[in-house]
Amino acid sequence: MFRGFYTAASGMLAQQRRTEMLTNNMANANTPGYKADQSSLRAFPEMLLKRFDQEKVPTEKGLNLPFNKTVGPVNTGVYMQEVMPKFVQGDLQDTGQTTDLALVDIIMPRNQETGVNGSVFFTVQNAAGEIRYTRNGDFTLDGQGFLTTASGNYVLDSNGNRIQLSSDQFTVNENGMLQGAAGETAFLGISYSADPYNLVKEGDGLYRTGDGGALADARGAAGVQFSLQQGKLERSNVDMSRSMTDMLTAYRAFEANQKVLQAYDKSMDKAANEVGRIG
Incomplete structure (x- = not known):
C-alpha cells in the first residue's frame, strides 16, 4: 500500500x-x-518481488523446507x-540597430559519436573575468565605449580582448570583421562547440564548459561555416503552441x-x- x-x-x-x-x-x-x-x-x-514461505514435508520429524516464489516485477x-537545451537555429528578426548581431549556422559538422550537430557562440566575459558563451546578440556600448551584452558582460574579440569603440556607428561583415567609425578594427570572438550538449547553461543566456576550458575558435574549425548579420537578432526557438x-x-x-x-x-x-x- x-x-x-x-x-x-x-x-x-x-x-x-x-x-x-x-x-x-x-x-x-x-x-x-x-x-x-x-x-x-x-x-x-524495476524490482522483482518474491514471496518467501515454508512447505511442510510429511516426515516423522515434520520438516519445514523454505522456498521463495516469484510474485512479479514492480516499478x-x-x-x-x-x-537539455535544444540547439536549433532560431528565426531572424530585423531591428535596424547597428549594435544588434545575429549568428547564422550555415554548416555545422555532426558529431559522429553523439549524432549532434555543433554550434557557434559569441565569446563574452563576465564581471568575474570568466569566459562565457552566448547566442544573444543584443549588444550595446557601456559608458566607457566597451561593447557589452544587455546584462553587462564584455564582448570579446578573437584574441580574447574587450572591444572598445568610439561610437555605436560601426559595421560588421559576414565574417565578423568589425570596423568602427574612428578606424577601430577587430574580429568578433566566435567560438565553436562540437557537442553543445556538454555546455552548462547559466542565467542571462550564458553557457560555460563543464571542465572550465575554452572552446575552439570557429574560424579554425574544420568544416564549420557561419555568418553574422548586423541589425538583426536571432529569436528564441521556443514553439509556443507546442509548449x-x-x-x-x-x-x-x-x-x-x-x-x-x-x-x-x-x-x-x-x-x-x-x-x-x-x-
Whole structure:
C-alpha cells in the first residue's frame, strides 16, 4: 500500500519539474538567442518481488523446507532524468540597430559519436573575468565605449580582448570583421562547440564548459561555416503552441497522479479507522 504513495508522489514531482521547465521556456519566448529546454522522463529501475514461505514435508520429524516464489516485477516510479537545451537555429528578426548581431549556422559538422550537430557562440566575459558563451546578440556600448551584452558582460574579440569603440556607428561583415567609425578594427570572438550538449547553461543566456576550458575558435574549425548579420537578432526557438500543449499534458498527468494519491489516502483512512471496528 505504501509503495503506491511513493509511485504517485514521484509522478507528481516529475510533472511539477516538467511544468516549471515549460513555464521558463514560455517566459523566455521573446528572449533573443534563447534555446528552449527539453526534458526526458525515466522510470526508476524495476524490482522483482518474491514471496518467501515454508512447505511442510510429511516426515516423522515434520520438516519445514523454505522456498521463495516469484510474485512479479514492480516499478518504483518516474523521475526527470535530465534537461537539455535544444540547439536549433532560431528565426531572424530585423531591428535596424547597428549594435544588434545575429549568428547564422550555415554548416555545422555532426558529431559522429553523439549524432549532434555543433554550434557557434559569441565569446563574452563576465564581471568575474570568466569566459562565457552566448547566442544573444543584443549588444550595446557601456559608458566607457566597451561593447557589452544587455546584462553587462564584455564582448570579446578573437584574441580574447574587450572591444572598445568610439561610437555605436560601426559595421560588421559576414565574417565578423568589425570596423568602427574612428578606424577601430577587430574580429568578433566566435567560438565553436562540437557537442553543445556538454555546455552548462547559466542565467542571462550564458553557457560555460563543464571542465572550465575554452572552446575552439570557429574560424579554425574544420568544416564549420557561419555568418553574422548586423541589425538583426536571432529569436528564441521556443514553439509556443507546442509548449502550451505540453504544459496541459503535464498538468493532466499531475492531476491524475494526485487523484491516485487521494484514493490511496482514503483507503488507508478506511483501513485505520473503520476496518475491524466493533459496532
